[in-house]
Every structure is written in structure tokens, then in C-alpha cells.
Amino acid sequence: MTASSSPALDVALAYHQAWTSHDLEKAMSYVADEIVCEAPAGRLVGAAAYREFMGPFVQILTSSKLIAAFGDQETALVMYDTETLPVKSAPGAECVTVKDGKITHSVFVFDRAPFDAARRDAR
Amino acid sequence: MTASSSPALDVALAYHQAWTSHDLEKAMSYVADEIVCEAPAGRLVGAAAYREFMGPFVQILTSSKLIAAFGDQETALVMYDTETLPVKSAPGAECVTVKDGKITHSVFVFDRAPFDAARRDAR
Numbered sequence: 001m002t003a004s005s006s007p008a009l010d011v012a013l014a015y016h017q018a019w020t021s022h023d024l025e026k027a028m029s030y031v032a033d034e035i036v037c038e039a040p041a042g043r044l045v046g047a048a049a050y051r052e053f054m055g056p057f058v059q060i061l062t063s064s065k066l067i068a069a070f071g072d073q074e075t076a077l078v079m080y081d082t083e084t085l086p087v088k089s090a091p092g093a094e095c096v097t098v099k100d101g102k103i104t105h106s107v108f109v110f111d112r113a114p115f116d117a118a119r120r121d122a123r
Numbered sequence: 124m125t126a127s128s129s130p131a132l133d134v135a136l137a138y139h140q141a142w143t144s145h146d147l148e149k150a151m152s153y154v155a156d157e158i159v160c161e162a163p164a165g166r167l168v169g170a171a172a173y174r175e176f177m178g179p180f181v182q183i184l185t186s187s188k189l190i191a192a193f194g195d196q197e198t199a200l201v202m203y204d205t206e207t208l209p210v211k212s213a214p215g216a217e218c219v220t221v222k223d224g225k226i227t228h229s230v231f232v233f234d235r236a237p238f239d240a241a242r243r244d245a246r
Binding site for chain 1: 161163190191192193194195198200202204214215216218230232233234235236239
């Protein structure tokens with residue numbers, strides 16, 4: 001893990017700690033109502049849409065490992081690996097913008113291909 | 124763009140600047156012969172394998188935009204968006220370990236799904 005203290009990083013890591021501990025409610029407490037998230041499948045607008053995106057992922061998460069985390073006053077960048085029920089190694093990266101202690105914008109990068117493949121295999 | 128100066132970040136950004144300028148040779152000059160890269164399709168070992176991975180991507184790249192970049196002594200974390208011929212928005216993130224001015228390890232995250240879809244559509 002690599003971390004340099006910053007207000008945005010503190011929020012990003014608290015959010016990260018919450019969802020990787022399967023505490024979706026606590027994770028959402030760091031997400032602004034008006035969040036805009038650029039996710040692989042398209043733009044998500046608002047906390048409800050974000051919750052619908054994260055909820056199922058948190059349910060299939062079995063373990064996670066922080067790879068690196070950095071931030072400054074308003075921006076944090078976090079990369080991690082996750083192990084999920086369908087996909088053994090599913091690394092992700094998030095660049096979050098934090099205002100007043102909440103994540104208002106996020107760019108979310110992960111590879112959907114192995115999840116798509118697992119869904120096809122399950123049919 | 125968010126950047127804090129660090130030896131690893133300097134190398135990561137010089138590498139990034141090179142490949143996003145279609146200068147694969149210059150980009151490879153920042154890559155250690157013994158690089159190990161955890162890429163979406165699996166582990167790449169050695170500069171030759173890395174070049175085979177990056178070369179085709181650099182050829183289809185039409186533009187790029189740095190989203191955030193941070194680093195410390197040995198580690199840098201970079202996120203960017205790219206526009207490619209088959210996929211209009213293909214963001215990626217790289218966490219690189221730098222030793223003696225060269226990238227020795229990399230975790231590379233991007234979404235293969237839209238590239239897979241473009242390939243299917245092209246058939």
C-alpha cells in the first residue's frame with residue numbers, strides 16, 4: 001500500500017474500507033447525493049444509481065487488497081484487487097473528487113470482460 | 124490533472140507522454156527488460172511481451188487525456204482516458220513500480236468489454 005495523507009484520500013480510503021468490509025450503508029455515507037460516476041457501462045447520476053451499481057458488486061465480493069492510494073486536497077486515486085465469487089482477480093481503480101467530505105465525482109475503471117465471460121459460462 | 128512530484132511519477136509521466144504521443148520506442152526506454160505486468164488478459168513477463176501488448180494499442184490510439192497522476196519514491200499511479208479507433212472512451216489506470224529510472228512492475232487496468240464488442244461488430 002502506498003498512501004500520502006490528504007483530505008480527499010481520507011474519504012476515499014474510508015469509503016474503500018467500508019465497501020470492502022461489505023458495509024454498503026457506511027460506504028454510501030461518503031457518497032454525495034448528486035454523485036456523477038463514469039463507470040464502464042456508462043455514466044451513473046445520483047446516489048441511488050450508484051448504490052444499484054455497487055450493491056451487487058459488494059454482495060459477490062469475497063476479499064480485496066489495496067494496491068496503491070494517493071490523494072491531494074480534492075482528488076484521490078485508488079487501485080485495488082478484488083476477489084469475487086465469479087472472478088478470482090478483478091482489479092479496479094477509482095479516481096474520486098471529494099467536496100465537503102463526500103465523493104461528488106468518480107471515474108471507475110475495471111475490466112468487465114471476465115464478468116461477462118462468467119455470466120456466459122453460467123448460462 | 125493532479126500530480127505531485129516524485130521520482131516514480133516522473134518516469135511514469137515520461138512513459139505516459141511517450142506512448143500517448145505514439146512514440147513506442149521512447150515509451151519502451153522507460154520499461155525494464157524484466158518488467159512484469161499484470162494486464163487484464165494475464166501476466167506479461169519481459170519487455171518483448173510488453174511491447175507486443177502496447178504496440179497494437181498505440182496504433183489504434185487517436186487521443187488521450189490524463190485524469191490524475193500521483194507518486195512517491197518507488198510507486199506511481201496514473202489514470203487517463205483514451206480515444207481509440209474502435210472505442211471512443213477507453214479509460215485506463217496503471218500502477219507502476221520504478222527502480223533505477225525504469226518500470227519494473229505494472230498493474231494495468233482497463234475494460235476489455237468494449238474492445239471485445241467492437242471486434243464482434245467488425246466480423
